[in-house]
Amino acid sequence: MGRGTASRVLNDSPHVSPAARDAVLAAVAELGYVPNRAARSLVTRRTDTVVLVVSEPEERVFGEPYFAGIVRGIGERLAEAGLQLVLTMAGAAGGHERAAAYLTEQHVDGVLLLSLHAEDPLPSLLEARGVPTVCGGSPATSRPAYLVDIDNLAGGRSAVDHLVATGRRRLAVLAGPQDMSSGRDRLVGALDAAEAAGIDRAEVAVAVGDYSEESGRRAMAEVLAAGPPPDGVFAASDLMAVGALRVLREAGLDVPTDVGLVGFDDAAVCRHTDPELTSVRQPVARMGRVMVEVLLGRIAGREVPPDTVLQTRLVVRGSTAR
Amino acid sequence: MGRGTASRVLNDSPHVSPAARDAVLAAVAELGYVPNRAARSLVTRRTDTVVLVVSEPEERVFGEPYFAGIVRGIGERLAEAGLQLVLTMAGAAGGHERAAAYLTEQHVDGVLLLSLHAEDPLPSLLEARGVPTVCGGSPATSRPAYLVDIDNLAGGRSAVDHLVATGRRRLAVLAGPQDMSSGRDRLVGALDAAEAAGIDRAEVAVAVGDYSEESGRRAMAEVLAAGPPPDGVFAASDLMAVGALRVLREAGLDVPTDVGLVGFDDAAVCRHTDPELTSVRQPVARMGRVMVEVLLGRIAGREVPPDTVLQTRLVVRGSTAR
């Protein structure tokens, strides 16, 4: 029995007689044979491996529910396709160089990029190297070639629309990082909605954070220190909203009576706060799946849509009750 | 210039003249040459890649601060050694089979196993295949060949010692999963300490959870439903303590006045609760580093200690104040 036949069986290609197939499988079982992936990759030029690069430090990645959702979606879809996921956190110093080196050494079929900040060299570097790449979310200043994102503009709008609809007029926005389109768009959407409701953009108090709970606390404190307390607050992430909730309470303001509070993500934490948190749900798991879908298309050389935008949905809970 | 010389330069082996080295490096820079890792692996039989398998679903891994700490330690130490980390979550259905297949296909130099439950076939399978493996924590029933763990027995003891020292006598333990040694030992340690303080083991209320916040709520509710409320509660994880805190408050019991509460992990969340949470600190990042250290030793064929036990330290905060 030649190597050719064995190879055919293991890659279940046609034109193999049942007898030969059985013989090969029996031999494989008996010898505990496991094909050498390096050798296979060397000739097929594929690795059946996809890497996810998150440009944040480990603490952030593991602390924020947003990432868990995305990774789940990615992992599920990749498993269906029979591919392995390599997770890399390139937040720390030197992480980027190491990631770039790894990625270009031709042992991944494609790359998923998450949480891109401004001036990240990775997308263009990878494109230049010919590694198929799909981004989840984009930096504020540039637009990656293949992008899956949620409609942050509409999400921000829906949050403020709701605050206004429940009678709030003195608004504050605790914005996310302004070097990411998600941070910027949520803010812009919120301001658009305020304006549409007849509120001057300049009258909306804005403080910038980085999506973390700690930054939410800081931003909320900043807003309270700067002027009269708002009666409606939109935080760009649930974690920031949780931080804000604490600061508001410490300042003697009741949520939702004195202040309506809206978060973003619709993470599990929303149901654990008191009151429960109204939030803009983003379909994180689906976003992960779609990213993989687009990437698989690119790897296969198929024509794929360069941009995919997923919609958000407002989930109303106690923190904005009237 | 022959391939041999080029190879020598790229692997910076000695016996290369400076002139040849410069020439090679110049050529590399000019051509944008990147060595093919598959080809290298094929001949060296090394991949410079280590995989971390966490036997939990994604949600858990990303939700629990414990994992973030371990991964940080692992990532740091691995980066120092110039190795890549592949993160695999094998919690979902079929995850184990896929992981096992991947791991045995000879593209990882070693495996780190985390959160092993009883009857996990992975450790013995990998040993049989000759893949160097190091476990972080062990299942309740078996003992992996190479193990890095924290002293859960002493940790559980220190928690109850402290409760007793602050005058609590009616104790409850919200235990972790009993198919893991960490869950079992923390409970046993706690009961040992109770007994040492003259409290009958049988009088300590015990409810079992799985380290999650939700399970902490359930376990606390179970204890409250079963008899008179305790005045001292030891939860096997901080997340469980947070859940318990909520249930205690809803039951009209004040922490720390009516009930003293101790968690385990000393996660960031301890400082975010009200009152702040007394907790048993476990050196998670260091545990990650040590796991890598042992694994690197095994990969290099060095003699390494089969067992390493790291000590815990009680951090006292408001939740046990008197």
Place this chain on the structure above:
DNA sequence: GTGACGGATGGGAGCGCTCCCACGCTGACG
């Protein structure tokens, strides 16, 4: 009975790299 056809099979070639051997050159020593 013979020729043509098609599916199954065996094996050569080669993927890109490292390993190692052999060779050439230089410098020191007899």
Place this chain on the structure above:
DNA sequence: CGTCAGCGTGGGAGCGCTCCCATCCGTCAC
């Protein structure tokens, strides 16, 4: 001046696999 040691270098061999071509055998039509 010849010889030998030793560093640098070039290139053959081979890692384990897939691809593809040539071959073989069984089948069917004429």
